[in-house]
Amino acid sequence: MQESLEKFVNTVVEEKVFLFERxxxxxxxxxxVDNEVVTIVGEEIQILDSPIFSEAFYTKLSSRLGITVNEDFNSIVEFYHTAYEYFREGNKSVSELxxxxxxxxxxxxxxxxxxxEDGKPLEDFVFSLKTSDNNVFIYEFSEAFSRNLHRLKxxxxxxxxxxxxxxxxIESNDFGISRFMNGVESYCVVNPSEGKLLLEIFLE
Structure with missing residues (x-):
């Protein structure tokens, strides 16, 4: 599959397109399709949320843009915004982008x-965020944070x-709070002995 994956990722990055016709x-x-990297819906080929694709996509995109990410979350912010602007030029579907x-x-x-395991870079970044800066990014960050909360050490x-x-x-945004609560719930399931300390946040 590696050859077809490389060809597909190269096409995505070079043509700045996420949706394809058959x-x-x-x-x-x-x-x-067999490895759930893409799926076919009617005449359209759509990319799935796949770790296989994500890793290859990041590697190719990092090379194309000339930037990488590191433990400083600001590097993720820079990569995200640079990638967004890069793909926005060629994408007709805003929702897919x-x-x-x-x-x-x-x-x-x-x-x-x-x-x-330390968490200091992440703490510094979260405390530097201001809701007036970029609401779209804050809520997309919030979703990534919530989805992976149970994995953090x-x-x-x-x-x-x-x-x-x-x-x-994010407390003024119902959708953001819902995702946040789902993340805390997942953390409590994986770490029941520490979960009570997190739930107390909502009682203060």
Whole structure:
């Protein structure tokens, strides 16, 4: 599958397109369908939220844009916004662009913070966010954060501070709060002994 994956990712990045018609690709993409990288809906080929695609997509896009991400969350912000502007030039579907950028942000979050145990860079970033800066990015960040909360190995006291502050940033948005609560719930299931300390945030 590696060859077809590379061809597909190269096409996505170079043509700045996320949606394709069946006859638009000049190689056999059945392996991508079989491995749930893409799916076919009618005459349209759509990209799925796949770790296989995300890793290859990041590698190619990083090379194309000439930037990488590191433990400083600002590098993720820069990568996200640069990628968004890069793809916005060629994408006709705003909803598909938003969906793929959300998936990209989620995969960047996993790459950077699910193995990071200190949590200081993430705390610094969350406390630097202002809701007036960019609401779209804040809520997409919030979703990535919530989806991966149960994977984080950050000390509970620091995680509690991060969550308490981030909750105050999104508490006026019902959709944001719903995703936030789902993330806390997932964390409590995986870490029941520490979950009570997080739930107390909502009682203060």
């Amino acid at each position: 006859g638009q690709l000049d190689f056999n993409y059945q392996e991508l 938003r969906k793929q950028m959300k998936n990209l942000l989620n995969s960047l979050f996993i790459m950077t913070y699910t193995i990071e 950050i000390p509970i006291d620091r995680l509690r501070r991060i969550l308490k502050h981030h909750y105050s940033q």
